[in-house]
Amino acid sequence: MNKTLPRTAFGALALLAALLAPAVARAEAGVSPQELLVGQSITLQGGKNAYGVAAAEGARVAIDSANAAGGVNGRRVVLRVLDDDNQSATAEANARRLVQDGVYVLFGSIEGGPSSAVMKVAVESRVPFFGPMAGPPTLRRPHQELVFPVRAEHREEFRELMGYGKTLGLKSVAFFHADTAVGAQHVANVKLIVDELGMDLRTLLPFGADAGDAQIEAMVATLKRDAPDMIFNHGSAGLYQKLVARMKAAGLKTVAMGVNSGSSQIARGLGPLAQGMVFSQVVPSPWERKRALTREYQDVMRRFAPQSEFSYGSLEGFMTAKALLAGLRSAGRDPTRASFIAGLEGSSIDLGGVAVRYARGDHEGSRFIDLSMVARDGRFLH
Helix, strand or coil, X not given: CCCCCCHHHHHHHXXXXXXXXXHHHHCCCCECCCEEEEEXXXXXXXXXXXXXXXXXXXXXXXXXXXXXXXXXXXXXXXXXXXXXXXXXXXXXXXXXXXXHCCCCEEECCECHHHHHHHHHHHHHHCCCEECCECCCHHHCCCCCCCEECCCCCHHXXXXXXXXXXXXXXXXXXXXXXXXXXXXXXHHHHHHHHHHHHCCEEEEEXXXXXXXXXXXXXXXXXXXXXXXXXXXXXXXXXXXXXXXXHHHHHCCCCCEEEECCCCHHHHHHHHHHHHCCCEEEECCCCCCCCCCHHHHHHHHHXXXXXXXXXXXXXXXXXXXXXHHHHHHHHHCCXXXXXXXXXXXXXXXXXXXXXXXXXXXXXXXXXXXXXXXXXXXXXXCEEC
16 A cells, blocks of 8 residues: 655645755855865976965865864865966866856965956956965055955065065166066066155066067167166066176176065076075065064974975965854854955954955055075075
């Protein structure tokens, strides 16, 4: 005999389904009772990009340490990482794949082009993008309500380098920059700072994606003709390293400085020629223990990545992930993307001697800039 449920039982089941359906609909992508899923597209270049590999490792150990201590509000943080090979198109495709896979937030790209590509996807899909480790102005201006940088932008690095140069009596400037729309924005910022400081922007050296030895030689000839007192770069550590080496071989007296990205690579590549070069840094010295941030970083690295050396890259990754974890906590025990954004806006996060600030309409992040000098033995002195 077939048994059927009474009509009242069907009614009760229908009511229960109706009550449960809104709860299912309200479940935020990337959030389960056990996990928070975070998606990262980062420049690793198959393991060849030293800064990207180090930054990814620093972020991983920060998250591993948090998970070992119970996670965030009882949930384990899961970081899904895709390599964008320093290609903007690949970064955009990665970001779309991560959003389709249902990540809660996007996180931690490096380099301006890939970070801007991830930002495009974040804006289109309405998924927050936290901690791009890049300094182009487009990440902050015009205001991007879904983008939360941590590190200071390149404009502040340029200001510190030129200000330091002025204290040394240097008056004229050369700027080595990408021949792109973002590079043009950096040029505009350099011009503004030159006017503020009463200096002279004497030489612009744009480089394209196909720049090679012939273009480097032409730049050296231009520098010899213009004789600027100082030069600094935006990006392309490998090309800038070649330019500085050729400048020194040609006997030019122009003082070479640089921004944080690629500073370690440039110092290693130049060897003794790097002695005395000054670089801006967006994190404290990873080798010192003067701040709570660096003490924690060193302790966590020794525990979760004992084979790895301390570096600017891994400290930037660690610092950025530490800020992300603070943001995830501020989203509450029933996190949504809206509560993540609301928790961050109006907050001031002390990372242990480095402050990060967000407000509605202003996602500035950190203003921390330090200057480092390459010593005779290749170490960075702050």
